Amino acid sequence: xxxxxxxxxxxxxxxxxxxxxxxxxxxxxxxxxxxxxxxxxxxxxxxxxxxxxxxxxxxxxxxxxxxxxxxxxxxxxxxxxxxxxxxxxxxxxxxxxxxxxxxxxxxxxxxxxxxxxxxxxxxxxxxxxxxxxxxxxxxxxxxxxxxxxxxxxxxxxxxxxxxxxxxxxxxxxxxxxxxxxxxxxxxxxxxxxxxxxxxxxxxxxxxxxxxxxxxxxxxxxxxxxxxxxxxxxxxxxxxxxxxxxxxxxxxxxxxxxxxxxxxxxxxxxxxxxxxxxxxxxxxxxxxxxxxxxxxxxxxxxxxxxxxxxxxxxxxxxxxxxxxxxxxxxxxxxxxxxxxxxxxxxxxxxxxxxxxxxxxxxxxxxxxxxxxxxxxxxxxxxxxxxxxxxxxxxxxxxxxxxxxxxxxxxxxxxxxxxxxxxxxxxxxxxxxxxxxxxxxxxxxxxxxxxx
Amino acid sequence: xxxxxxxxxxxxxxxxxxxxxxxxxxxxxxxxxxxxxxxxxxxxxxxxxxxxxxxxxxxxxxxxxxxxxxxxxxxxxxxxxxxxxxxxxxxxxxxxxxxxxxxxxxxxxxxxxxxxxxxxxxxxxxxxxxxxxxxxxxxxxxxxxxxxxxxxxxxxxxxxxxxxxxxxxxxxxxxxxxxxxxxxxxxxxxxxxxxxxxxxxxxxxxxxxxxxxxxxxxxxxxxxxxxxxxxxxxxxxxxxxxxxxxxxxxxxxxxxxxxxxxxxxxxxxxxxxxxxxxxxxxxxxxxx
Numbered sequence: 001x002x003x004x005x006x007x008x009x010x011x012x013x014x015x016x017x018x019x020x021x022x023x024x025x026x027x028x029x030x031x032x033x034x035x036x037x038x039x040x041x042x043x044x045x046x047x048x049x050x051x052x053x054x055x056x057x058x059x060x061x062x063x064x065x066x067x068x069x070x071x072x073x074x075x076x077x078x079x080x081x082x083x084x085x086x087x088x089x090x091x092x093x094x095x096x097x098x099x100x101x102x103x104x105x106x107x108x109x110x111x112x113x114x115x116x117x118x119x120x121x122x123x124x125x126x127x128x129x130x131x132x133x134x135x136x137x138x139x140x141x142x143x144x145x146x147x148x149x150x151x152x153x154x155x156x157x158x159x160x161x162x163x164x165x166x167x168x169x170x171x172x173x174x175x176x177x178x179x180x181x182x183x184x185x186x187x188x189x190x191x192x193x194x195x196x197x198x199x200x201x202x203x204x205x206x207x208x209x210x211x212x213x214x215x216x217x218x219x220x221x222x223x224x225x226x227x228x229x230x231x232x233x234x235x236x237x238x239x240x241x242x243x244x245x246x247x248x249x250x251x252x253x254x255x256x257x258x259x260x261x262x263x264x265x266x267x268x269x270x271x272x273x274x275x276x277x278x279x280x281x282x283x284x285x286x287x288x289x290x291x292x293x294x295x296x297x298x299x300x301x302x303x304x305x306x307x308x309x310x311x312x313x314x315x316x317x318x319x320x321x322x323x324x325x326x327x328x329x330x331x332x333x334x335x336x337x338x339x340x341x342x343x344x345x346x347x348x349x350x351x352x353x354x355x356x357x358x359x360x361x362x363x364x365x366x367x368x369x370x371x372x373x374x375x376x377x378x379x380x381x382x383x384x385x386x387x388x389x390x391x392x393x394x395x396x397x398x399x400x401x402x403x404x405x406x407x408x409x410x411x412x413x414x415x416x417x418x419x420x421x422x423x424x425x426x427x428x429x430x431x432x433x434x435x436x437x438x439x440x441x442x443x444x445x446x447x448x449x450x
Numbered sequence: 451x452x453x454x455x456x457x458x459x460x461x462x463x464x465x466x467x468x469x470x471x472x473x474x475x476x477x478x479x480x481x482x483x484x485x486x487x488x489x490x491x492x493x494x495x496x497x498x499x500x501x502x503x504x505x506x507x508x509x510x511x512x513x514x515x516x517x518x519x520x521x522x523x524x525x526x527x528x529x530x531x532x533x534x535x536x537x538x539x540x541x542x543x544x545x546x547x548x549x550x551x552x553x554x555x556x557x558x559x560x561x562x563x564x565x566x567x568x569x570x571x572x573x574x575x576x577x578x579x580x581x582x583x584x585x586x587x588x589x590x591x592x593x594x595x596x597x598x599x600x601x602x603x604x605x606x607x608x609x610x611x612x613x614x615x616x617x618x619x620x621x622x623x624x625x626x627x628x629x630x631x632x633x634x635x636x637x638x639x640x641x642x643x644x645x646x647x648x649x650x651x652x653x654x655x656x657x658x659x660x661x662x663x664x665x666x667x668x669x670x671x672x673x674x675x676x677x678x679x680x681x682x683x684x685x686x687x688x689x690x691x692x693x694x695x696x697x698x699x700x701x702x703x704x705x706x707x708x709x710x711x712x713x714x715x716x717x718x719x720x721x722x723x724x725x726x727x728x729x730x731x732x733x734x735x736x737x738x
Contacts, residue, residue: 087492410700
C-alpha cells in the first residue's frame, strides 16, 4: 500500500501544484533606472562536489557584478533535468528561469509550449552563429528558436585500455569492425570470472535506446521516411540482435547478468571489468567522477563500421512564464556561464586546478567553427588526462553523419527493450520473431498516435 | 454544548486528520479522475478529450502484459505472502521461549526502507557472486537466472515483496491470535482435539474477520506493485515484470503523458474497488 501511496502522492502533489503561484517576479524598478530582476538557474553542482560548486558560485558572483540589477539564485537538483518533476515543477511555478532539457525531450517540451520563444534574444549569446547549425535546427520550430544547444555528442566505442593490455590486445589499435569487437570481447571475457567483454543495456528504455544507436551505426532506420511505420525489422536490425545474441550465448563474452539501466552498466564499467560498450565520451567522465574508475584506463574510439551516429545532447531553455527582463538576463547567464571560451564551464585552467578530468572530447556543440577550434585548443592545453586516448574517436566522429532520434522515441525505446532483453536473456530467442513482434507493436502505437 | 466542549481536543485531532486526508488523499484522487479525461501539458489550459486517454492506454503495446503480470504477481504474492505470515504467527504464538527475540527478527525487514531491502535483494539475486546462487551451488543444485530470465523474474519479485511485507502481516495475525480466549483452546483440548483440529475449529473461525481484512489489503497492495520492477528489472526481461503501476509511471514520466497515466490509474482503482466491495459484503454477511 505504502509503495503506491508514494507514487500517487508524488504525482498528485505535482499536479495539484498547478493551483499554486508562479515563479520569480521582477522586483520593482529602481527610480529612473532599469528594473531589478531576479532569475533562478538550474544545475548548480551538488554539495558533494564542493570544488565544482565553489567554481559555480564564483561564476554567479562574477556574473552579478558584471550585470548590476540582476540577482541569480541557483538550484542544485541533481540530475538537473528530472522527467519525474519537470512538468509538475513548471506547472507549479517552481521551474527555474533557465533550465536544461535533454535532446530526447526537445520536441515534447517545445510542442507542449513549455519553453519560451527566444528568437529575439539569441544575439545575447555572442557565439550564437558558431553553434552547430544542425543542433540549432533541432531547437527551431516554425522559424522560432526555443533553446541554446549546450552539449552535443556522437556515439563511439568506449573501451578499457588496461583490460585490453591484460587480455593481450593492443590498446592503441582498438577494434574498427564488429568482427574485431567480437574477437576482442572473447579475449577479455577469457580473463576469468566477472570479466565482461562487451556490455549492453537491456531495460528501462535504455535497451531500445542502444538498439537505435547500433541500428543507425549499421545504416538502418527506426521508422520509415514518413514516420508512419516501423523500419527496424530489417537486415540491419537483425544484424544488431544476432551479433548480440551470438556474443552472449555462443562466445559467452557478455557476462551472465542483464544490465538493466544506465547505472548498472556504468557501475560495471567503473569496476574495471567491462571491456567495451557503445557510448559517448561523457561515459568516461561519468565512470571516473561518479563510479570511481581510473581515468588512465579508459579510451574511446570510432563507432565501428558506422554509417551514421545517433545524436545526443542537451540545451538550455527559458521558462515560458519568464518576463522579458528575466528572459534577457537568463540568456546573458547562458552566454556567460556556458558559451564563453575561458569562462564558466569552458574555464579549463580552473577545471584542471580543481582536479576535474579535463581533456575528454565530450562536447562538440561548436563543431569546428572558430569558437570550436578555440575551445579545442584550450582543452588540450589544460588537459589533465591523456588526450591521445580519445584521438581515434575525434578523428572518426568528424566523418560520421549525426542522426536525430525518431519521433515518439521513449515509446519506441520501451518497445525495443523487449527484443534486446530477449536476445540477452534467452539462448533460444528468435531474432526474426522478436523483431516481428516489436514491429507489430510499434506500428500499432504509431497508428494510435496518428 | 457541554459535550462538544468536553470533546474539543478529540475534534481538533479529527479536523487535522480530515484536513490531511482531504488535501493529500481525496483531492489528488479527484484531480486524477478529472485529468484522465483531459490532455494536459500542465502549462496551457487542459483540453477535454473524452475517453481518448483510456483508449490510448488500452492500445499501448504493454497494456495487456502489464495486467497479466499484475494479476500473476498478485496471485503468487497471495500464495506466498498470505499463508506464510499466518503460519509464522501461529508458531510464534505457540512458542514459550525467545518469543520477543523472534518477533523482532520477523519484524526487522519492515524497519528497512523498501529501497534498501530491494538493493539487498539485487545482490542476493546476482547470478555470479549472489547469495542465492552461492547457496544453490553449495548444495550442488543448478543455479538460477533469477531476475535475468523471463520465466523466473516475476517469481523473484514476489519473493522480495513477501520478505518485505511479512513482518507487519505476522504482527497483525499475532495480535489477532492473542485475542482468542484461551478457554476455547482448553475446551477443545478436553474434547481431544489435536493441534490441527484446534487450528481448524478454533483459530481460523476466531480470526476469520482479520483473515478477510488481510486478504483484501494484500490484494490491494500487491496489485499496485511498483518499487520491485522499477528498481530491479526495469519491467524486463521481455516485459515479464511490467506491472500496471510501472506502466503508469512510464506513461507519466517517460512519455510525459499525464492524462494517459491518470486513465490507467483510474482503471486500476476500479479494479481494486471491486475487491473492496467484495470484502465489505463478505464482512457484513459475516457480522450479520
